[in-house]
Amino acid sequence: xxxxxxxxxxxxxxxxxxxxxxxxxxxxxxxxxxxxxxxxxxxxxxxxxxxxxxxxxxxxxxxxxxxxxxxxxxxxxxxxxxxxxxxxxxxxxxxxxx
Amino acid sequence: xxxxxxxxxxxxxxxxxxxxxxxxxxxxxxxxxxxxxxxxxxxxxxxxxxxxxxxxxxxxxxxxxxxxxxxxxxxxxxxxxxxxxxxxxxxxxxxxxxxxxxxxxxxxxxxxxxxxxxxxxxxxxxxxxxxxxxxxxxxxxxxxxxxxxxxxxxxxxxxxxxxxxxxxxxxxxxxxxxxxxxxxxxxxxxxxxxxxxxxxxxxxxxxxxxxxxxxxxxxxxxxxxxxxxxxxxxxxxxxxxxxxxxxxxxxxxxxxxxxxxxxxxxxxxxxxxxxxxxxxxxxxxxxxxxxxxxxxxxxxxxxxxxxxxxxxxxxxxxxxxxxxxxxxxxxxxxxxxxxxxxxxxxxxxxxxxxxxxxxxxxxxxxxxxxxxxxxxxxxxxxxxxxxxxxxx
Numbered sequence: 001x002x003x004x005x006x007x008x009x010x011x012x013x014x015x016x017x018x019x020x021x022x023x024x025x026x027x028x029x030x031x032x033x034x035x036x037x038x039x040x041x042x043x044x045x046x047x048x049x050x051x052x053x054x055x056x057x058x059x060x061x062x063x064x065x066x067x068x069x070x071x072x073x074x075x076x077x078x079x080x081x082x083x084x085x086x087x088x089x090x091x092x093x094x095x096x097x098x
Numbered sequence: 099x100x101x102x103x104x105x106x107x108x109x110x111x112x113x114x115x116x117x118x119x120x121x122x123x124x125x126x127x128x129x130x131x132x133x134x135x136x137x138x139x140x141x142x143x144x145x146x147x148x149x150x151x152x153x154x155x156x157x158x159x160x161x162x163x164x165x166x167x168x169x170x171x172x173x174x175x176x177x178x179x180x181x182x183x184x185x186x187x188x189x190x191x192x193x194x195x196x197x198x199x200x201x202x203x204x205x206x207x208x209x210x211x212x213x214x215x216x217x218x219x220x221x222x223x224x225x226x227x228x229x230x231x232x233x234x235x236x237x238x239x240x241x242x243x244x245x246x247x248x249x250x251x252x253x254x255x256x257x258x259x260x261x262x263x264x265x266x267x268x269x270x271x272x273x274x275x276x277x278x279x280x281x282x283x284x285x286x287x288x289x290x291x292x293x294x295x296x297x298x299x300x301x302x303x304x305x306x307x308x309x310x311x312x313x314x315x316x317x318x319x320x321x322x323x324x325x326x327x328x329x330x331x332x333x334x335x336x337x338x339x340x341x342x343x344x345x346x347x348x349x350x351x352x353x354x355x356x357x358x359x360x361x362x363x364x365x366x367x368x369x370x371x372x373x374x375x376x377x378x379x380x381x382x383x384x385x386x387x388x389x390x391x392x393x394x395x396x397x398x399x400x401x402x403x404x405x406x407x408x409x410x411x412x413x414x415x416x417x418x419x420x421x422x423x424x425x426x427x428x429x430x431x432x433x434x435x436x437x438x439x440x441x442x443x444x445x446x447x448x449x450x451x452x453x454x455x456x457x458x459x460x461x462x463x464x465x466x467x468x469x470x471x472x473x474x475x476x477x478x479x480x481x482x483x484x485x486x487x488x489x490x
Contacts, residue, residue: 009133009158013174043174043192047158051193059157093157 002033003088007060010048010091014041019088028083030062031074048091059094102445103487104453105149106461107136110420110479112151114169119447121465124474130172131163138440138483139167140227145234146487150253152224152239160223162239162253168344175253194221194239194247197260206263209243210272219243219263226440226483232290240280241258244297246309259309262295267331267349269312274334274353275399281439282335287342294348294363299334302350304363312483315363336379337439343389349391350420351381351439356393358418369418374405380442384467385450387419392452392468395436403434411454413468427471428462435460440479440483447488455481 003023011017022036029052038045049056054074056062061070065079065087081087100119106112111129130136134153139174142148142193142206151163174192198205211217222242230236235252245263247256262280271278272434278299286292292307294315301316314330324332334353341347350357350366354377371378375395384390391414397405404410408431411424435458445451452464459478464471 007157009155012157013161042176043161046160046192050159052195057157057159 001085002028002036002082003085004033004037005090006044006090007091007093009093010044012041013047016041027075028078029075030069030072030078030089033078033089034074060096061092063090064088065094101489102447102451103141103146103489104474105139105141105169105483105485105487106455106475106478107139107151107440107483108455108459108479108481109135112136112139112153112169113475115461115474115477121317121447121451121463126475127169128472129479130169130372131161134161134357136482138222138226138485139169140229140235140292140485141487142229142237144229144230146489148229148234148252149337150227150229150235150237152227154223159192160194160221161356164253175251176255191356194224194241194256195258196221197258198261199260202260202264205260206268209268209278212273216269217456219245221245222277225279225281225390226283231285231287238283238285238293240406242277242279242282244272244278244280244435246283246295248309259305261305261310262303262312265303265312267300270331271297271300272332275336282338284338284340284348286340286345288345292345292362294338294340295340296335296350298336299332299353300349301331301333302335302338302363305464315359316366317364318359318368319357320368321353323353325417325484337381339381339383339391341383344388345409347388347417349366349381349382349383351378351393353377353399362377362387369414371414371419371421373412373421374410374423376435379439380437382442382444385444385446387415387450387467390415392416392442394442394454396436398443402436407434409433409435409456411452411464411468411471422470424464424468426469427464433458438482440485441481443484443486447487451486453484453486455484457481 004020105418112133113128137152139151147168149165163172208216224239226240228238239247246259281294284294296302303312311459315367320332336351338350346362349357356370358369359366378396409428412421435456442454450467455461457480459475462471
């Protein structure tokens with residue numbers, strides 16, 4: 001089971017609380033997690049990555065295990081702790097300050 | 099019992115304001131989609147309980163919301179996922195992709211950028227939603243970067259009417275300060291094949307074949323801020339409006355200048371007349387008097403607030419040129435709000451109601467066609483759009 005933590009606005013859009021739990025077959029990568037997330041919550045399509053290019057939206061980041069994974073290739077394996085469900089994958093919105 | 103429903107889009111959510119036909123007591127519902135920018139909310143003329151909202155965010159992009167119960171509950175239309183073997187799942191809602199297929203002729207891939215170079219078309223958001231006059235499932239969407247999309251399945255899927263970008267002047271279009279947006283869509287109630295749109299900063303365009311082909315309709319516009327003031331395109335049109343009983347007469351608030359056309363946009367003449375300034379964003383037409391029009395003069399393109407700190411709506415009962423200031427109930431000192439292009443609307447009750455919203459969060463109503471004004475709400479987030487449904 002993969003755990004994903006969404007930012008507040010996406011939790012409300014998807015009508016979910018706190019963490020989302022996903023079951024994946026095969027390698028656990030950014031792409032596989034996002035594919036599964038969008039399949040289960042299609043209203044999130046286009047909100048985390050672009051509909052067409054599949055690029056991460058500029059003001060979002062992917063964190064896990066105290067690391068910034070945003071620039072990792074989408075098909076690179078996520079840390080074992082994420083694959084095992086010990087740690088969540090965090091989708092983080094950039095802070096808007098000022 | 100008649101009533102009105104006012105649909106307000108703001109920087110931080112949508113609000114639904116309802117009242118009976120007296121328009122004295124108001125119920126305020128919202129914020130819906132709290133924290134998101136709601137550029138526009140509009141109801142279907144064919145089914146008043148069917149509403150569409152454009153919800154967007156710099157973080158999360160574009161979402162389309164739909165209500166089938168007059169704004170009590172909302173859903174993201176579609177939501178179905180197509181899954182083909184070996185392919186990624188694809189949710190269908192919220193997806194606006196410019197048409198780049200060869201079948202549409204010559205789909206453009208670039209337009210003029212601020213520095214004069216060509217720049218790729220990039221979808222940013224939906225500025226305006228215009229439901230069909232006859233089918234609640236058909237809606238037109240004006241988007242940034244300027245393009246026109248249509249859904250015929252209630253917002254589940256959207257297809258571009260690529261003939262607009264592809265008609266030839268597209269490479270000359272360029273963004274205004276607010277971006278390169280298609281912000282106005284007028285459907286001709288007497289001719290389902292005719293539609294007008296307006297784009298900042300390109301101008302006005304018309305189709306007479308239901309969106310397949312388009313032509314610029316900017317003859318008579320004069321804009322000092324472009325190299326050729328009389329150019330075919332490049333004009334920063336802020337808003338156009340028509341009265342349903344006389345759809346060949348168009349009124350325009352351009353960046354500077356209030357304009358009028360009596361031939362469906364083929365030619366324009368200035369009707370700014372005695373306005374204190376002819377810069378502004380909104381323009382609208384009285385529901386029952388096709389020659390009575392309203393604007394809110396704004397000081398200048400450098401100072402986006404009313405002249406002298408006095409918020410005044412101007413009304414012409416002569417289709418332009420002769421204007422009177424409407425001030426009763428509006429702040430006449432220390433007022434420095436703006437009224438954005440989609441933030442004025444009228445109801446069609448017997449005594450026409452006029453409504454507008456400000457960047458200060460007020461929504462004002464005049465239940466006597468502009469003679470006097472009162473705020474319905476005072477402290478919303480900055481208002482981006484106001485639409486009104488007359489419920490019977």
